[in-house]
Amino acid sequence: MSQRNVFVWIWALVVCLLLAHNVYLWFGKRIAPDTDILALLPVEERDPVLRQAFTRMVDSAQQRLIVLVGADDWAQARDAANAYADVLAQHPALLQAADPMTDPRDWLALFQPHRLALLTSKAEEDLHSQPKQYWTDTALAKLYSPFAGLQPGAWRDDPFGLFGRWIQARAQETPVRPRDGRLFVSDGQRQYAVMPFTLRVPAFSIAAQQAVMPLLEQARQAARKAVPQAQVVTAGVILYAAAAGDQARAEVSIIGFGSILGIIVLMWITFHSLKPIALIMLSICVGCLAALSVCWLLFERVHLLTLVFGASLIGGAQDYGTYFLCNRIAPDAQPFDSWQLLRRLFPALVLTLVTTVIGYLGLALTPFPGLRQMAVFSALGLIFAWLTVVFWFPMLVRAGTLESTPVAQWWAISLERWPSLRLDRSSLWAIGLFVVLAIFGVSRLGVQDDIRLLQNPPKNLIDDQTKLSRLLDTPTPAQFYIVRGNTAEVVLQREEMLKQRLDLLIETRIISGYHALSNWVPSAQAQAARRNLIDRTLLNDNGPLKALAAQIGENGEWVAATRAHLLASALPLTPDDFLKTPAGEPWRHLWLGEVDGGWASIVALRGLTPTGLAKLQHADIGLDGVQWVDKVGEISLLLGRYRKTMGWVVLFSYLVVYVLLYPRYRSVTWRVLAPTALASIATLALLGMAGQNLQLFHVLALMLLLGVGVDYGIFLHEDLSRRDPVGWLAVGLSALSTLLSFGLLSLSKTPALQAFGLTMLIGTIAVWLIVPCFRNHRSPELGRA
Amino acid sequence: MKSWSLALSVLLAATPLWADAPVAKIQSMLARPKVLCGHFNQIKQLTGLKKPMASNGRFCVVAERGVLWRTLQPFPNTVRLTRDEIVQLQGDRVAMRLDAKQEPAVRMINSVLFALLAGDLGQIEKWFLVDGGIHDNGWSVTLKAREPALAKAISSVVLEGDAYVKNITISETSGDRTSIVFSKIHTGDTAMNVDEAALF
Numbered sequence: 006m007s008q009r010n011v012f013v014w015i016w017a018l019v020v021c022l023l024l025a026h027n028v029y030l031w032f033g034k035r036i037a038p039d040t041d042i043l044a045l046l047p048v049e050e051r052d053p054v055l056r057q058a059f060t061r062m063v064d065s066a067q068q069r070l071i072v073l074v075g076a077d078d079w080a081q082a083r084d085a086a087n088a089y090a091d092v093l094a095q096h097p098a099l100l101q102a103a104d105p106m107t108d109p110r111d112w113l114a115l116f117q118p119h120r121l122a123l124l125t126s127k128a129e130e131d132l133h134s135q136p137k138q139y140w141t142d143t144a145l146a147k148l149y150s151p152f153a154g155l156q157p158g159a160w161r162d163d164p165f166g167l168f169g170r171w172i173q174a175r176a177q178e179t180p181v182r183p184r185d186g187r188l189f190v191s192d193g194q195r196q197y198a199v200m201p202f203t204l205r206v207p208a209f210s211i212a213a214q215q216a217v218m219p220l221l222e223q224a225r226q227a228a229r230k231a232v233p234q235a236q237v238v239t240a241g242v243i244l245y246a247a248a249a250g251d252q253a254r255a256e257v258s259i260i261g262f263g264s265i266l267g268i269i270v271l272m273w274i275t276f277h278s279l280k281p282i283a284l285i286m287l288s289i290c291v292g293c294l295a296a297l298s299v300c301w302l303l304f305e306r307v308h309l310l311t312l313v314f315g316a317s318l319i320g321g322a323q324d325y326g327t328y329f330l331c332n333r334i335a336p337d338a339q340p341f342d343s344w345q346l347l348r349r350l351f352p353a354l355v356l357t358l359v360t361t362v363i364g365y366l367g368l369a370l371t372p373f374p375g376l377r378q379m380a381v382f383s384a385l386g387l388i389f390a391w392l393t394v395v396f397w398f399p400m401l402v403r404a405g406t407l408e409s410t411p412v413a414q415w416w417a418i419s420l421e422r423w424p425s426l427r428l429d430r431s432s433l434w435a436i437g438l439f440v441v442l443a444i445f446g447v448s449r450l451g452v453q454d455d456i457r458l459l460q461n462p463p464k465n466l467i468d469d470q471t472k473l474s475r476l477l478d479t480p481t482p483a484q485f486y487i488v489r490g491n492t493a494e495v496v497l498q499r500e501e502m503l504k505q506r507l508d509l510l511i512e513t514r515i516i517s518g519y520h521a522l523s524n525w526v527p528s529a530q531a532q533a534a535r536r537n538l539i540d541r542t543l544l545n546d547n548g549p550l551k552a553l554a555a556q557i558g559e560n561g562e563w564v565a566a567t568r569a570h571l572l573a574s575a576l577p578l579t580p581d582d583f584l585k586t587p588a589g590e591p592w593r594h595l596w597l598g599e600v601d602g603g604w605a606s607i608v609a610l611r612g613l614t615p616t617g618l619a620k621l622q623h624a625d626i627g628l629d630g631v632q633w634v635d636k637v638g639e640i641s642l643l644l645g646r647y648r649k650t651m652g653w654v655v656l657f658s659y660l661v662v663y664v665l666l667y668p669r670y671r672s673v674t675w676r677v678l679a680p681t682a683l684a685s686i687a688t689l690a691l692l693g694m695a696g697q698n699l700q701l702f703h704v705l706a707l708m709l710l711l712g713v714g715v716d717y718g719i720f721l722h723e724d725l726s727r728r729d730p731v732g733w734l735a736v737g738l739s740a741l742s743t744l745l746s747f748g749l750l751s752l753s754k755t756p757a758l759q760a761f762g763l764t765m766l767i768g769t770i771a772v773w774l775i776v777p778c779f780r781n782h783r784s785p786e787l788g789r790a
Numbered sequence: 791m792k793s794w795s796l797a798l799s800v801l802l803a804a805t806p807l808w809a810d811a812p813v814a815k816i817q818s819m820l821a822r823p824k825v826l827c828g829h830f831n832q833i834k835q836l837t838g839l840k841k842p843m844a845s846n847g848r849f850c851v852v853a854e855r856g857v858l859w860r861t862l863q864p865f866p867n868t869v870r871l872t873r874d875e876i877v878q879l880q881g882d883r884v885a886m887r888l889d890a891k892q893e894p895a896v897r898m899i900n901s902v903l904f905a906l907l908a909g910d911l912g913q914i915e916k917w918f919l920v921d922g923g924i925h926d927n928g929w930s931v932t933l934k935a936r937e938p939a940l941a942k943a944i945s946s947v948v949l950e951g952d953a954y955v956k957n958i959t960i961s962e963t964s965g966d967r968t969s970i971v972f973s974k975i976h977t978g979d980t981a982m983n984v985d986e987a988a989l990f
Contacts, residue, residue, distance in 0.1 A: 142880050145865045149845045151960070151968055152859075152869065152903065157943070159964030161838035173893065180894050183939055191894060304930060499792075557863075558841055567838065 008343060009400075016396035023389075030301060034130055039311040040250040041209045042768025046640060047372040053601045054487060059636060060480045065594035068204045070100065071206040072224075073190070073473060075197040077231050083187060085228040085235035086198030090248060092224035099217055099731065103201040107206065113157050113172075115586050120168040121539055122532035126508060128167050129535065132542050140165055140542075140549035144423040145556060150321055161567060162574070164553070165543060178520060180478050186660070190476050195236065197476060204243055211603050214247035240473045252754050253309040253374050260316035260749040265289075268323055276330070277410045284401060285326045292322040292390030295532065296382045302336035304378055313750070313758060314379040317765075320746025321361065322390035324716055324739045325354055329398050331735040334409040342664035351395075352669055353723040356718040358391045358660050364712020367654055367705050371647050372490055375459075376705075388607035413734055423777040439683070446690025453698030454645035458756045480520055480609035483636040484618065487597075489605045490630050492720040493580055496604045497528035499630045503608055506626055520594050527584045536575045544568045648701040655685075655708050670722060677722050678780040681714030684771030691767050702757040706764030713765070714772035721776055733777065740773040813911045813921055816929045820909050821953040821975035826851045827986065828954075830970050832861075834855060849972075850986050853906045856900060858990055868960040871900045879989075904945065909955040918947070946974040 029580060030036045074089055076082040093100050116123060123514040124132075131139070146165045157163070157172050176182075181190045181199050195731045206213035225237045267288070272282045296315060300307055323757040329350060332338055339348050365387075368380035473479075490496040502525040510516045527535070544550050554564045580596055583589045597605040613621070622638060659682065666674045685707045692703060716742065744766060751762030833850040834843040847862040856872035865975070876896055878886040890896040905913035905965040911920060914933060922931030930950045935941040943963060950957040959969040982990070 042886060080814070140867075143885065146867045146878065146880060148836070149832070149834070149861050149867060150845055150866055150869065151970060152899075153960075158967050159838070159962070173888075176891055176895075181935065182898075184898070185936065186938075189894075536807050557839065557843065559839065565839075565842075570838070753807045 012396045013400055015589045016392065020291055020294075020393075021297050023291065026298045027294050036301070036307070037211045037310055038253075039209065039306045040211065040214070040246045040253070040309050042161070044306075044308055044375055046636075047643065054489060054597065054603075054605045055602055055632075055634060057597055058485070058487050058607050058634065059473070060596065062485065062609075063593045065207050067483055068243045069103075069385070070202040070204055070221075070239065070243060070478070071239040071473060072200045072202065073197045073476065074200070074228055075195040075236040075238065076234060077195060079184070079189065079196040080197045081232045081235065082189075082196045083185060084206065085237075086187060086200060087234035088229040088231035088286075089224045089237065090200060093244075096220055097205075099213070099220065100202045100203055101204055103203045105625075107478050115583075115588055116168075116572055116578075117158070117173075118164070119532075119574045119578040120163065120171075121571060122535045122578065123171045123525060124167055124535050124539075125170050125174045125419060126504070130537070132538050137552060138595060141552045143555065144549065148557065154676045161570065164567070164571075167539070175524065178524065180476070186761070192476055197238075199477070202241075205660075206242070207242040209246050211250055214243060214250060217243060218247050222368075234381065238469045238472050238476075241468075244466055245460075248463050248466060249460070250309060253313050256313045256750075256758075257309070257316050257751050257756075259752070260313065260746060261319065262528055263749045264316065264319040264722055264742065264746045268319070268742050271741055275413050275416070275734070275738060276334075276407060277412075278407060280402075281330050281407060284330065284398065285323045287389040287391040287397070288326045289322045291384035291393040292318065292388075296386035296390035300378065300382045300387050303381065308375055308380075310375060310377055310755065310758070311378045312586055313753060313755070314761075315561065317746040317750045317762070318383050318386040319741040322386055322715075323742050324735075325391045325394040326356065326398065326734045327738045327742075328357070328720060329394055330402065330407065330411075330736065331731045333402055333404070334407050335731040336409070339404060340578065342404055346404075347395065347399045350723075351492050354391070354395065355720050356666060356669065356692065357719050358387065360715040360719075361387055361709075361712035363658055364661065365708040366763060367651060367658070367708030370654065371651070371701075371705075372643065373459075404689070406755055413731075416728040416737055417734045420777055420780075423780075425780055426778045427641060439687070443686050443690045446693035447686070449693035449696070450689060451698040452645070452648065453700045454641045454648060456640045456644070458644065458700055458702065458712045459640075460761070461754055461756050472637045478517065478611055480611045481613050483607075484613060484621075484632055484638075485610065486608040486626070487605060487632045487634055488608060488630055489603055489632070493598075493604050495630070496606050497523045497526065497580070498530055500606060500608060501528055501531055502628055503626065503631050506628070507608075507610075510617075510621075514612045515613075515617040519611060520592065520595060520609040522580060522583075522606055525592060526578050526580050526590070529577055529579075532577055536572075540568075540572065542710050544571065579772045584590050586731060644701050648699070648704055651704045651708065655704060655711065658708060658711055662711060673781050674783055675721060677710070677718035679714060680718055680772050680775040681711055682777050683775050684714055684768050685710055687775075688764055688768040692764070697760075697763075700757075700760055702760040703764045706761045706768065709761075710765060710768040712770070712784065713769065717772055717776045718779070721780055736773065736776060740769055743769045811932050812924060812929070812931070813915060813920055815924055816911055816931070817911070819924075819929060819953060820951075821977065822853075822908065822910075823981075824853045825979065825981045826908070826954065826975060827981040827983075828975035829973045831973070832968065832970045835967045836911065837982075848983075848986070850982055850990070851904065851906070852982075852990065855990065857904055857907055858986055860986070860989075870989060871903055873897060873900065875876060876900065906949065909949060909951055922949075928956070 072089065074082055074086040076085055090102060090240060094102070097517050119186070131214070143166055146158060147164065147166050157169060164167055181188050183189070188201075190199050192196050205215070206216070208214075221239065221380055225239075228235045247688065268285060268289075270281050272285060274278075275281075293315070295316065297307065300311070330346070332346060332583060333343070338349075341349065359539055362384050365380045365384040368376045370385075424431075426435075469693075488496050488499045488503060490499055504519065504521060504523065507516065507519050511518060523531075542548060551561075551564055554560065584593055584596060595607045595609065597607065611619075618635075621633065622635060626633060659678065663674060663678055666677055670677050688707070689699070689703075689712070697703075717736045720735045721741070723732060747762045747765035747769065749762070751759055751766050753759045803930070809852065815833045824947040827848065829846065830849050832844070834845075836843065845861050845863060845865065847860045849860065850858040852858075856870065859871075861867045867885075868879065870877045870879070874890045876886075876888040876899065877884060888896055898944065901913065902917055904910070910930065913969075914920060918933035918935055919935060920931050928951060930948070932945040934950065935944055945963045947961075947962045948957070948959040949955055954975050955971065956972050957970065958972075959967070961967050
């Protein structure tokens, strides 16, 4: 067997393995692409506490679905809610109604033994500042009030109403109230029934989404049928995941089928034969199979957005096959057999592959796992498509298999009529105009580093989410404080110090409140201090309790008995006691407990406005063990930082590519590279003129444009060295299919992919138009690459 | 067996009176004035206190406005319940203010109390199971809270009245018990005195 045949068979074996692995993955393992939006975001690797805090905040939301059913009056809202819940109740394996939050009065049993140490900060302040008379008046008012039954417990359990105030403050941590066996919230106009559900299937599973989404729609219709004007507001991670999944699947098919169809049409017009179409499809298929297989082996998952981006690979993967086929029909190639032809084309093929892979490397350099995966997927696809061309095409396409067609010849010859840059008047005018327009356009570019680039959920989902957060006054899951300490007690004490600062922010209306475990379980230090404070201020021999006794005609014996009764209810309360109970359930996510040798907790903020957020970001709280975490801000900063860094990487890559090309193209290397550079500038200028803001994904696309654009330079300059314009045909075919792929990608609803696609679209057109202007009319001496 | 039949006969004897839609009947007996003011005498029996605590004062129930509750003896204290807030005044000092924006239950509390004092059984039925009937020239009902949370705090409310509510007895699960007797009831525009008009 000749050496060539060995390669052919080895490659056949590789392709069989890939095929088998893919069959196993799709039909054996039944893999489903990942739809977790957060998989795109960088993971916090350095700090385990931060990582766990973020996971907690996310996990506490992930399997939850909250439904609000609203109507003008409560009875209607309740009827509609019942109709909604009835539909879901038939599928307990998918969704389960979560236990409604317990009423404040249900907490009583838990807190009664500790009530003396449970004080609001305002009450504590009052204990320090208010005179004796204030406390006797308070106790008497409570004693004679006919409405005392609305306060928890008997009068003598809380004669000064301190525990009542605390319970009230705890109840006010949420505006949701129990009513007629449902939870209720109102915005003043509409009355809403609040229904929390727990998802019993994973939110990111496509099968789960396909089962749950129609069910929710069915329930919504049932609610509407019961009460026609009922309004249903839903929020949950699964809704976002399902929407993202649907969108991505639609985009994969549009880009995939659109590109393939386009390539078939192009090939047919050019070659009038089915064989080249089959060959190109073969190389693309091997590329795609390999990309998926190897990606799965490396990452053990494939994100749906990777497939969206990967679908644009089709446009790139056909380049090598097209180049080979175009050269096969060139008249001066006829004397060679296909292996000889491959040897002639080999240096150019190597250079085009290397430069394109360098282009994708830009994506892999970012810390975003999603982008890395896209880069690896695309690079693998290209490499395997390339290898298929190199190992198989010479065997499959013999000299004379393909014939040149009139269209192909016309196209190749059209290069003759293309303007080219010389040192003449019109060229100088063109250059001058380009410089002016470039400066004008680029100067208009703004910047944009918002996290929303990575994800763009449908507007109705965002509206629902906003409405729900406003109605339920939920804290933001992406911005919070982390409090750390050596022991649980230290963490609680630090929380209390932080809360003193936060109370000032509430006064200035930057936030409306906070959630913290120490709201429920004060530090042991605070509990003891409060017990002493109450004993000293209210229960002493000469204090309000004694004065009160005199007013209501009781004696010293009663004073002693009441004091003993009150002091008996001051047992220490610990976080564990509280978190074990159902009342602690909604707050469990705040307590990170023992992590990494220390203790940590989360203090979450309510009612944070964007202006408030800006103020918080710049205000260092300056407390030991307290850290401000802003995941959204952090990612925006990261996007901005990488936008700048990648800008330099693009420039540096031009240098690297220049060095790579120099050994082969020598003095004309600049002609190979210049069209891509100019096209990049033109793209930026056009984006600026179109009022777009520059973002990381434009810059990353410029990186890839370098890889793709240089190919065209290479094709044309290789070709001109042989005085045969089939390279121009290859450029045209490549450019058209690339345009199709990335043009379709620019229709993506994910802003990042859209920006990427648009940049590639404009850039590729520009390179295609500019590349022949830089052709050299004298045949250069090519070095050996 | 004997006690069973006895209970049954009592029940049967009582049924015609009670089953006869007492709510609608009582509703028709009530005067339902726009403004209603009067005097009250309240006695509280609290666990841990030997003596019952007696107090008295004036009250006003104004339709679409709310309730004003002024304890005059032995300890002056005013509570004003309107749609959007509950305010407690000690003299001129605001001792407590609860806003419906902070505490969504305020509106519900106020409508419950308004309905109780006005004897609006149609409303009361939303929150309480109503049991009772008509006798001689008056009526009497026992209320049990439908809301489990409220039932945990208040074991029963007994209302008695004729054209107006005359007696309320509230029994709390904690053992505390409040009974209020209303008298000197005036209705119409002149029912409210100057002080009260200023407070409302």
